[in-house]
Amino acid sequence: MKISKQLNKLKTLNVQAEKCSTREEAIKIINKANKAQSKIKK
Secondary structure (H helix, E strand, C coil): CCHHHHHHHHHHHHHHHHHCCCHHHHHHHHHHHHHHHHHHHC
């Protein structure tokens, strides 16, 4: 998978993280960000 695609996902997740208001939303965003970061490191 292309690194640029994962970086775009991380940018989108960053915006979502700034707007989230519940702990559950934050946990979902963190999990998605961790998954995207792990794909970049491969």
